[in-house]
Amino acid sequence: MNRREFLKHSSRITLGLSAAPLIPRLISAPLLAQASGSNSGYRAIVCVYLDGGNDGNNTVIPADSFYSQYAAGRGELAIDRTSLVGLQATSGGRLFGLHPSLKNVASLYNQGHATWLCNAGPLTTPYKKGQTTGKVPLNLFSHSAQAAEWQSALTQADSTNGWAGRLADLLAKQNLSSSPVVVSTSGWQLLGSGTTTDLATIGAGKNAVAVLNALQSLTPSLNQMDSTPGSNALSNTISEMQSGHLSTTKLLLDAASTGSSIQTKFPSTDIGQQLRVIAQMINGRSRFDVNRQIFLSSVSGYDTHTLQLSLQASNLADLDAAVGAFAAAMQEINMFDQVTLFTMTDFARAHQVNSGGGTDHAWGNHHLIVGGAVKGGDMYGTFPSLVLGGDDDFATTGLWIPTTSGTQYAATLAQWLGVQGKDLNNVFPELSNFSKSTLGFLG
């Protein structure tokens, strides 16, 4: 196994090639060992990124007296109150329902295994409408900028790394692991790119095993070719990246095929299959010599500028089925308490419908967290008042100003993985701008 794939610009270390990890599990690292409540068990977080910006306004919907406020602003997009999937009352006494497609999620919520973090979004500092002090994040309402701000947890500058990548950096500093901390089923994601580490990716391609076999005899020559730096800086970086591709792929494929096969059926959708592969890797975690991992999945189609009702119903149905299967699979392999799934998305969508039966880019949004460790059955954050042009609206079309920052959300997940104190503030430099570092939805 070759470590270079995950270590950027490191000196070239080659560990022995082996399918099985040669190194015993070293993650008795002080950071994670001391910080986490149970210090030696495996833990993973699984991000489901809803690419394009899910319309949160039609995902979590007031089912109490505030429904009329919701419906008034939503116009033709309002979902009938009777078709909502009911959630148990919050500790604050509010009643909400979920989009009719989210039946599995509602069930997990009502069992206490899921929660929603309300109205979170990129924030540099706490912000109230009309406020002239402090800063708002750069390029609000832009897909690329908001996605990057979610994934980097940095809102005032372009970042070359994401918060999951920075967590992996922390691990790499303390642990000579040869396994990737961050594994993506959806290609490169800023979220998983670190300063000194990089993410690994696994494709859905069934070809990978055949490719590895076909190239087996040429692999030493390919490695030799990538072993000596040349004169071009970019080519040298590409060489470092490429040198780990074959061995990384082999490790991930090995992990995904290790252990008894999971009986839970996953949907054949894109997100269903991504979560299936992640579940399999978690099941095969004995192949990895790390015991903290971050898995990244992503599903597109959420940028519903038109025809939102039908598109979102379909998107959320796919999501619900995949998340339901994933939760069931984790329960099946007794990993439910050690794996937490969460969603992120570019931004919310305007509460007011546009001319195409869709919605445009907004800001604060509701995010789903699922797992045995979730203190679920209740909501976190502050649900906005759905008044167009009201105090919670950045403009006039229902662009809710977040009341919780993406940084706090991410820090809560990181803390559950074992990061605390100064390390937490190092990974999340903007965290100290908020009075509460973490949000308490994980126990």
Place this chain on the structure above:
Amino acid sequence: MAERQQIHIFRRHMGDVILHLAIGVSIVLYGCGASKSGTSAVSSTSNSGSGSSGVPLLTLSGTQLAFPDTSVGATSVAQNITLSNTGTAAANVQSINISGSFRSDTSLCLGTLAANAKCTMAVLFTPNQSGTLTGSISFTTSTGSLTATASGKGIALTLSAAAITVREGESTQLTAQLNGAATAQAVNWHTDSGSVTPDGVYTASSNVPASTTAHITASLAATPSVTATLNLPVGRALPTLTSSMPTQIDAGATTTLTITGAHLSNLSQLTINGLPQTFTIVSDTQISVQAAMQAWDSGTMAIKGSMSGSDGGSTGALQLSVKALPVSYDAAARFLQQAAYGATPAAVQQVQQMGMSGWIDQQLRNPAYDYSSGMGLSYGQYYRNTQSLQYSLRQRVSSALSQIYVAGGSIACGPTDCGPFWEALLENDAFGNARTLLKDVALSPIMGAFLDNVNNAAYTGKVPNQNFAREFMQLMTIGTVQLNQDGSPILDANGQLVPTYTQSNIVDMANALSGWKYARTGELYPQAQVPMVMAESWHNQSAKNILPGVTLPAGQKGEVDLDSVVDTLFNHPNYGPFLSRRLIQHLVTSNPSPAYIARIAAVFADDGNGTRGNLGAVVKAILLDKEARKGDNAAQADPATGHFMEPALYLANVMNAVQGIYTDDQVRDLDVIIGQPLYSPPSVFSYYSPDHMLSNGTYAPEAQLFTSSNGVAKLGLIYSIFTNKQPGFQVNWKTSPFSNATSTDDFLARVNHLLYHGQMPDSVRTTLTNYIAANPTASINSMLPDLIFMAVSSAAYQTIQ
């Protein structure tokens, strides 16, 4: 081995010696006293014999044998010595010892010598060194010892030549020395090849058809028995080269050279720049050479001849020069990675002959491919066109534009893929004016469908769909922050970035762009090539503040608003540096210097004829800029320049490199697995971000796709194609530019110049060399799929630099 053993050995003149052997064995050597050594002169004493009736009496014929002077190592004539028994009884000769440089057959005198009998031995003298040598012949007999002395003089005659070897017709001085010193004595010479003068000058034959050896003998005239011999190798004459006609030849061609010189019939090999050439011997003074130059040969080359064999050797070198072309092979090959789909022998030749500027001008004139019907509608046509020199640059530019003006073709037209039509729009506009491009993009029903600006009915009371309005600005023209002309962001007094627009500008921009619909009504999907038309009743009629400081008056018709929007964005100071940077990134380098961007932005602002937005001029300036051309000279290559090939570009380059064939459209299903499905980017943000950075803070947009899974898929696809196991692709290795290499060096030269424009890294050279060496029984031809696969898999090949 605990037991001690004793070994008894008898030796003369030695006291007892105990050797302690490591194994604990002691060897005790016992001497047995002194003997009488035979140093006496003739003894004629007699002892009592064994017989009872008579007495034997032994005498020698002489007591001194004198030998003539004899050459060291030679043997003299014999001197006889006779032992006589003049007594009355038989004697017994028990042993005969001869010492020194003397010898004889002693058997004639050993044993019983009867009374009145005698025996004669012939003694020979063979001096082992020069000088007076003495010895003795001692007889041990029943009557006592008899000894005669022998003496003679060893004479050493030695022979040497000034030259170790000589060639046909050449002479060398021979020297004979007597006893290691010069001698005044006369010497007689003899040789079986060539001739020797009385004073010892050897001259080889004037016609030596094959190397031979002259056996030379010298003997002292006074003492003919004193001789010496010398074996002198005599070689053929070495050929020499005097001149070549012509002295200047073309690269990439075979030219007949007439070379004059001497002894050319002895020539066995002729090389130009180290590579063997075919030649014909016309005469001993003239040969004719088929000088085969590789296309990349340049500069001055050395012609050298050689004669093989033990007498072989090399000639001096003649200089031959290769005619210089306007563009060197390597510079052309590098240029073609930037401006086309890599180097092919034909493409390089074209650039070399036309020059880069002329080649670009030709590309700007070539009409675009017609994608509107027939094969154009098939997905494979895009890739097939990458193999045509006619469309190369236009297609490279349209591919770059397709990642700025993104419209996923498969979304817009429903079951029919609009991709080829979008390709056609961009190719048609690639070298035209950017304003035309912007308006065509805005009005295309493909874009209308992709970013939802079709049927955007934003009249009073309706909130417009902002999708196209936002991305038209953010991703296609001006970006989110104000830029200097060198592409760097403008900072305000507080050091803060300055946004180009606000959220309310976006809404008004969307209003200004509202009201468009498909030209054909009543059908779900558009005619892809027919621009959208205005439905005034859907167009928002209010005044629109589309950018800070730019307000369109109320009541303008939709088409007028569109022209105003296009003019505003086209003339925005950001557009030049914005577009310039992206095009440079796609064609030349991910990290252009600010000065490079500024130079191109200046051409965008004014093409030299007062025209803004001349894309053809912009493209030409990008490719001919000094920053783009610097690396043509390897010594000046900037280590921070270049860009990583995106998967589609890489696939096209690799297929061109091996002159592979797209046999059908299955390439369409395969670009998905390597991360770049043609015409179907994952979103308006295309396949990767122009701002994707490495952790060292440098941009490497295409590297965003270079994940472990994509990397492996890409390796797998290329290997599958190269081993002809990939349906839809065919590689004929027998006709590839790499086949039938005459040597490993020849093969490596082809890889170096065709794939690496002369800048192949050592690690690649070593890997390929080792691979060939590790498979000694396999021909290079048979290993081409593996070898070229490795050559195109290196990071250096995948990085256009």
